[in-house]
Amino acid sequence: MKIKYYGTRGSLSVPGKDTVKYGGNTACVRITVGPTLIVLDGGSGLRVLGNELMQGEFRAGRGCAHLFFSHAHWDHIHGFPFFAPAYIEGNQLLLYGSRNSNSSLNKTLSHQQNCVNFPVRLEEMTSNLKFIEIHDGEKLRCAQAVVSCFALNHPSGSLSFRVEAGHKSVVYASDYEHLDCLDLKLVEFARDADLLIYDAMFTPEEYERKQGWGHSTYLEGLKIAKAAHVKQLHLFHYNPEHNDPFIDKLEKKAQKLFPNTYAAKEGWEIEI
Numbered sequence: 676m677k678i679k680y681y682g683t684r685g686s687l688s689v690p691g692k693d694t695v696k697y698g699g700n701t702a703c704v705r706i707t708v709g710p711t712l713i714v715l716d717g718g719s720g721l722r723v724l725g726n727e728l729m730q731g732e733f734r735a736g737r738g739c740a741h742l743f744f745s746h747a748h749w750d751h752i753h754g755f756p757f758f759a760p761a762y763i764e765g766n767q768l769l770l771y772g773s774r775n776s777n778s779s780l781n782k783t784l785s786h787q788q789n790c791v792n793f794p795v796r797l798e799e800m801t802s803n804l805k806f807i808e809i810h811d812g813e814k815l816r817c818a819q820a821v822v823s824c825f826a827l828n829h830p831s832g833s834l835s836f837r838v839e840a841g842h843k844s845v846v847y848a849s850d851y852e853h854l855d856c857l858d859l860k861l862v863e864f865a866r867d868a869d870l871l872i873y874d875a876m877f878t879p880e881e882y883e884r885k886q887g888w889g890h891s892t893y894l895e896g897l898k899i900a901k902a903a904h905v906k907q908l909h910l911f912h913y914n915p916e917h918n919d920p921f922i923d924k925l926e927k928k929a930q931k932l933f934p935n936t937y938a939a940k941e942g943w944e945i946e947i
């Protein structure tokens with residue numbers, strides 16, 4: 676199983692000299708298991724992934740991808756109108772999302788591309804788009820992988836995904852606000868995973884002023900990683916105000932408490 680980051684930032688894309696190392700694009704992670712392609716979230720990093728996919732079978736309209744949206748906040752969907760494979764006839768795109776605030780993923784993406792917001796409508800994207808509504812507790816087979824869903828504490832809701840293939844597993848828990856006590860259900864969901872990708876938007880000090888905003892800290896991430904016996908923890912969904920030197924420091928602090936912690940970097944690929 677290979678994992679590659681195309682966007683690690685939360686809330687807003689922040690390109691520039693201060694974000695070169697960890698990246699400025701918003702949430703997008705590619706997971707590949709043999710020929711099976713799974714994409715977690717469609718932030719601005721999805722544009723970069725799309726361009727890369729266009730070097731292969733997606734260019735000829737013979738590609739297939741499973742795109743899972745944790746939720747429909749804009750930093751998780753605003754890359755979709757710029758996803759080049761969606762404009763090529765023949766490509767199969769399976770779009771998985773839950774019903775947030777009474778709007779389906781289909782409706783939300785259509786709204787994002789109404790004529791006020793964007794010049795090309797969703798219906799004008801010529802690939803084969805298939806929307807699949809997903810729910811907390813659901814388990815889906817996607818060719819060679821199995822994806823499980825778990826509802827996270829986040830304003831208007833968010834889903835965590837556990838992707839499993841063979842004996843390998845990765846848990847993606849972005850856009851999550853930790854609870855006052857250890858979230859035992861999330862610990863169970865992440866149990867023995869090879870990798871946990873976790874919302875590290877705030878420092879513990881920042882969090883004191885941002886309670887209820889729907890995000891967490893590296894400190895809470897490593898509590899869950901330790902309790903769940905996760906092998907490796909990746910910090911993710913960085914605050915747009917945190918530059919590269921700041922994230923370097925966060926990573927070092929986290930590594931003192933849980934050595935196998937790394938700050939996810941845009942363009943970084945690992946195999947587990």
Ligand SMILES: [Zn+2]
Pocket residue numbers: 685686702748750751850912
């Ligand atoms: Zn977000």
Ligand SMILES: [Zn+2]
Pocket residue numbers: 746748829833850889
């Ligand atoms: Zn969110």
